[in-house]
Amino acid sequence: MRTFTLPGTDVVAPNVVLGLMRIAEKSDDEIRELVRTARDAGIDFVDHADVYGREMHECERRFADAMQLTPSQRDELTIQTKCGIVREGPYFDFSYEHIVASVEGSLQALRTDHVDVLLLHRPDALVEPDEVARAFDELEAAGKVRAFGVSNHTPRQIELLKRSVRQPIVANQLQLSITHAALVAQGVAGNMVAEDQSVTRDGGGLLDYCRLNDITVQAWSPFQAGFFTGTFLGSAEYPELNAVIDRLAARYDVPPIAIATAWITRHPAQMQVVLGTTTPERVAGAALGSDLPLTRAEWYELFRAAGHIVP
Secondary structure: OOEEEOOOOOOEEEOEEEEOOOOOOOOHHHHHHHHHHHHHOOOOEEEOOOOOOOOOOHHHHHHHHHHOOOHHHHHOOEEEEEEOEEOOOOEEOOOHHHHHHHHHHHHHHHOOOOEEEEEEOOOOOOOOHHHHHHHHHHHHHOOOEEEEEEEOOOHHHHHHHHOOOOOOEEEEEEEOOOOOOHHHHHHHOOOOOOOHHHOOOOOOOHHHHHHHOOOEEEEEOOOEOOOOOOEOOOOOOOHHHHHHHHHHHHHHOOOHHHHHHHHHHOOOOOOEEEEOOOOHHHHHHHHOOOOOOOOHHHHHHHHHHOOOOOO
16 A cells, blocks of 8 residues: 655555445444455545534444544544535535534544544635634644645635635545546646537646645545446446456456556545445455556556547
8 A cells, every 4th residue: 555644744644545425324343344454455544524424423423333443543543524514504614613513523423532634525605714714723722633624625715715724735635536537637638629628627727736735635436437427337338448447457467446546546646545435345456556557558548548538
């Protein structure tokens, strides 16, 4: 498992993360097996959110109930959680009160005195950066949050926060897969007016912005074809892409899911892949792509087979 120091922190992080969005209905034994498989593969970084589960903080609570971590075991993990989505309304809330209350709820659910990384979930159109800064300062001073980041934010949204927030923004969690790759594709075809791929999205240059500002991109839904539209792996809708994936999987003697992981980890932006699966075998297989040395030609072959234009 390839690791790196998360910029702006002293956290040594793996480039594959275990996402725990779907564990609400899993048994304690199933959760323990999932985490144990991830740990055996070198994944000691877990991703939560207050909104994951059928009710607020449910997946965080299920994780803590199943794992029953001792203080030393807790310190072996990097625990990340997110806040800001309010499902029953008002939908998004980055107010001081909501951020602080959400973190308190997460700490209680996770049975810990701190989270290592807190991300602001989907952007709040009514955000007041001074309120975010006040919450971050208070949580940091109390030792309840060690590092801060965002999720699904554009460059300008991050710049707006940075006018008030003094802590470094260490991560931006964004949807990215071989097929859902606008972050990469729009830069490759930036001046090709006739191609939809060239359309500027998310303020333009989001991936380059993160690289320039030492913000780690965390790729969520790394095997999804689109926005929650099912996986491209083995899908009859992507015959050319899967033919390339299968050929490279045979060449490197890994399962196809490792190739999908490697397409992201091969990028020089030093991104993290956030796994959403609850199947231990898929976690172990995906982890094999952490440091798989795809060549430049292989990386572009996958990119092109997914339907992206390579001029």
